[in-house]
Amino acid sequence: MAEKIDLKRIARELNLAVSTVSRALRDSYEISEETKQKVFALARQLNYEPNPYASSLRRQRSKTIGVVLPELPNNFFTHVVNGIEWVARQKGYHVLIYITHEQMEQEISLIRHLQSGRVDGVLASVCAGTQDIAHFRSLHQHGIPLVFFDRVCEDSGFPTVTTNDYEASYHATVHLIQQGCRHLYHLTLPLHLSITRKRLQGFLDALQQYQLPVNESTVLIAKDMDLFYDQLDQLLCSTQPPDGIFAAVEKLVLLVYHICQKRHIRIPSQLKVLAFSNLETAPLLAPPLTTITQPAFEIGKKAAELLFRKIEKKRDILEQMHYVIPSALVIRDSTRSLGQALSNQSAAEWIHSA
Amino acid sequence: MAEKIDLKRIARELNLAVSTVSRALRDSYEISEETKQKVFALARQLNYEPNPYASSLRRQRSKTIGVVLPELPNNFFTHVVNGIEWVARQKGYHVLIYITHEQMEQEISLIRHLQSGRVDGVLASVCAGTQDIAHFRSLHQHGIPLVFFDRVCEDSGFPTVTTNDYEASYHATVHLIQQGCRHLYHLTLPLHLSITRKRLQGFLDALQQYQLPVNESTVLIAKDMDLFYDQLDQLLCSTQPPDGIFAAVEKLVLLVYHICQKRHIRIPSQLKVLAFSNLETAPLLAPPLTTITQPAFEIGKKAAELLFRKIEKKRDILEQMHYVIPSALVIRDSTRSLGQALSNQSAAEWIHSA
Numbered sequence: 147m148a149e150k151i152d153l154k155r156i157a158r159e160l161n162l163a164v165s166t167v168s169r170a171l172r173d174s175y176e177i178s179e180e181t182k183q184k185v186f187a188l189a190r191q192l193n194y195e196p197n198p199y200a201s202s203l204r205r206q207r208s209k210t211i212g213v214v215l216p217e218l219p220n221n222f223f224t225h226v227v228n229g230i231e232w233v234a235r236q237k238g239y240h241v242l243i244y245i246t247h248e249q250m251e252q253e254i255s256l257i258r259h260l261q262s263g264r265v266d267g268v269l270a271s272v273c274a275g276t277q278d279i280a281h282f283r284s285l286h287q288h289g290i291p292l293v294f295f296d297r298v299c300e301d302s303g304f305p306t307v308t309t310n311d312y313e314a315s316y317h318a319t320v321h322l323i324q325q326g327c328r329h330l331y332h333l334t335l336p337l338h339l340s341i342t343r344k345r346l347q348g349f350l351d352a353l354q355q356y357q358l359p360v361n362e363s364t365v366l367i368a369k370d371m372d373l374f375y376d377q378l379d380q381l382l383c384s385t386q387p388p389d390g391i392f393a394a395v396e397k398l399v400l401l402v403y404h405i406c407q408k409r410h411i412r413i414p415s416q417l418k419v420l421a422f423s424n425l426e427t428a429p430l431l432a433p434p435l436t437t438i439t440q441p442a443f444e445i446g447k448k449a450a451e452l453l454f455r456k457i458e459k460k461r462d463i464l465e466q467m468h469y470v471i472p473s474a475l476v477i478r479d480s481t482r483s484l485g486q487a488l489s490n491q492s493a494a495e496w497i498h499s500a
Numbered sequence: 501m502a503e504k505i506d507l508k509r510i511a512r513e514l515n516l517a518v519s520t521v522s523r524a525l526r527d528s529y530e531i532s533e534e535t536k537q538k539v540f541a542l543a544r545q546l547n548y549e550p551n552p553y554a555s556s557l558r559r560q561r562s563k564t565i566g567v568v569l570p571e572l573p574n575n576f577f578t579h580v581v582n583g584i585e586w587v588a589r590q591k592g593y594h595v596l597i598y599i600t601h602e603q604m605e606q607e608i609s610l611i612r613h614l615q616s617g618r619v620d621g622v623l624a625s626v627c628a629g630t631q632d633i634a635h636f637r638s639l640h641q642h643g644i645p646l647v648f649f650d651r652v653c654e655d656s657g658f659p660t661v662t663t664n665d666y667e668a669s670y671h672a673t674v675h676l677i678q679q680g681c682r683h684l685y686h687l688t689l690p691l692h693l694s695i696t697r698k699r700l701q702g703f704l705d706a707l708q709q710y711q712l713p714v715n716e717s718t719v720l721i722a723k724d725m726d727l728f729y730d731q732l733d734q735l736l737c738s739t740q741p742p743d744g745i746f747a748a749v750e751k752l753v754l755l756v757y758h759i760c761q762k763r764h765i766r767i768p769s770q771l772k773v774l775a776f777s778n779l780e781t782a783p784l785l786a787p788p789l790t791t792i793t794q795p796a797f798e799i800g801k802k803a804a805e806l807l808f809r810k811i812e813k814k815r816d817i818l819e820q821m822h823y824v825i826p827s828a829l830v831i832r833d834s835t836r837s838l839g840q841a842l843s844n845q846s847a848a849e850w851i852h853s854a
Contacts, residue, residue: 179563209533209613210613218578218581218582224572227572227599228572231599231601240598240609240610240613241598241599242596242597242598243596243597243598243599244594244595244596244597245581245585245595245597247585255594256594259563259564259594264618400780400781400784403781403784404783404784407783407784425781426754427754427757427779427781427784427785429758429761430754430757430758430761430781430785430786431781431784431785431786432784432785432786432787432788433786434786
């Protein structure tokens with residue numbers, strides 16, 4: 147009954163037939179995109195809830211889940227998607243991958259596109275700029291389950307799967323300090339994301355713990371990559387260069403390697419470097435890169451399992467909403483202190499669970 | 501008229517109502533997946549052509565194109581997809597990415613999934629095992645345009661965008677020979693694909709040109725990656741190891757680097773190595789890797805432009821069906837001959853258009 151009233155109200159306010167609104171909400175090919183957008187927009191405003199029958203029909207139709215990524219699979223997301231597909235295949239589902247390119251408008255437009263019922267559920271890692279999550283709530287209102295992974299919106303009420311960003315970051319920083327670093331810098335992305343904030347906090351707390359100085363230049367935030375390259379170049383060539391760099395993001399550590407190669411700055415003797423990274427070639431770089439390696443496959447697998455529990459309306463989803471899978475600190479030559487025997491690049495990798 | 505008859509015939513043979521068949525062919529939510537599959541299967545058999553009106557309706561509905569990849573975006577496909585999305589964004593289209601994981605069954609199932617009209621067009625790079633392309637023809641019969649890129653099916657009558665695999669491979673092999681290599685090996689994937697065959701042919705022709713020996717062990721084909729690692733390990737540790745390796749595929753050259761690191765085989769003094777690769781870290785490896793770098797972004801951009809011409813039913817698509825965009829040989833330390841001054845890793849990169 148409640149639904150009928152909503153349909154009628156939407157129809158009245160948009161001056162459309164109830165049947166048109168109903169078809170639009172079911173994404174019928176008979177309705178223009180333009181009308182659908184109007185209807186969806188108002189339906190969101192009115193918190194219109196499609197009835198379970200309609201959404202079960204929708205489910206029957208798609209047999210696909212959508213994976214929303216902020217960027218094209220880098221080494222981390224590649225393993226995540228493998229984990230997701232491992233689960234999806236067992237369920238006989240197709241996996242669609244959507245890229246937002248860190249553009250919030252793209253993210254909003256994709257999510258609206260998805261809520262018309264093209265997929266039965268969505269796994270999302272949000273883009274760096276995302277603060278308002280109205281579009282995700284609206285997806286939920288359209289009866290499409292959502293699970294966040296890695297880049298999650300905390301306290302949003304949606305299930306999340308993450309790694310132990312704070313602890314991993316803290317332990318990695320302690321490792322740099324124990325290797326002799328005293329002028330440490332943290333490279334990261336804009337701090338809207340909870341994971342970048344947690345990684346920064348772990349870094350700062352370790353510095354404080356060891357009474358090492360922190361000033362406003364200790365944290366470099368990459369907004370524009372070209373500007374950031376120059377900024378980093380100046381820092382590494384300054385009269386007081388850092389002796390240790392911790393990159394919270396894989397692509398930022400590659401800039402460090404490029405600059406060190408160009409400027410003949412020796413890693414690790416002059417500068418020790420580590421990063422959050424699942425870079426396949428990390429052990430093959432000159433020198434091999436010490437990484438905080440995330441359990442990417444497991445994150446994807448767990449997130450997909452959670453999503454399918456919701457799609458299949460399993461009750462036990464309510465038991466636990468938030469999963470944290472620990473990362474591992476993989477120590478290689480890029481953080482070796484002069485004394486150490488880790489010499490040649492057949493780097494015996496010491497893996498510490500961070 | 502022709503269509504009505506087909507619809508009636510499909511309905512009769514499947515013992516369904518014509519209206520049901522019609523809705524099934526339009527992927528209506530009112531029809532079960534099972535029925536749709538039956539209808540699609542028979543429609544394919546009968547070469548049923550949906551009328552242009554129906555498919556234009558379908559087009560209105562989706563505003564998405566599908567990209568079918570054999571594996572998760574490695575460095576090459578990442579740039580390709582960026583090129584595709586660059587075009588799609590201008591057209592106001594969403595891009596869906598589907599992964600076949602080199603499984604032909606996956607490819608067939610995805611293409612069937614797509615031909616129900618979820619997308620307005622498809623860009624595909626086929627998996628290594630694909631020989632029969634009936635599923636792609638059937639997609640075409642459902643009125644959904646298709647363009648092949650990189651891993652194409654030649655003589656299939658579909659537009660293709662590729663690089664100059666034969667010439668690039670020939671010139672790269674000549675480079676290895678000029679750097680002093682006399683015992684050359686070619687690492688590649690199973691030879692169903694035209695690109696792997698062309699790359700192999702370019703390699704073999706260069707060897708013949710320089711009267712270098714070719715025997716059955718000169719070409720190593722990677723079927724199972726674990727087995728291949730052992731096979732490669734034995735080759736590199738044998739009493740007559742190669743002095744030059746040409747990997748036709750990026751992931752195969754990384755195995756070479758791993759084994760050389762483990763076995764302390766020095767690149768390039770003991771072994772010179774090059775590969776088809778768009779690996780972002782190629783200049784940062786120990787030593788920097790000489791690559792045949794494909795114009796990935798341009799390939800994606802051109803393929804998407806061709807697809808949209810077909811989607812928009814532009815005539816001039818008929819003028820040219822096959823585009824070849826040349827790759828570049830980027831020479832780095834991994835193929836340096838002892839005499840050369842390319843010493844340290846700030847590798848001044850000599851780029852030759854192959």
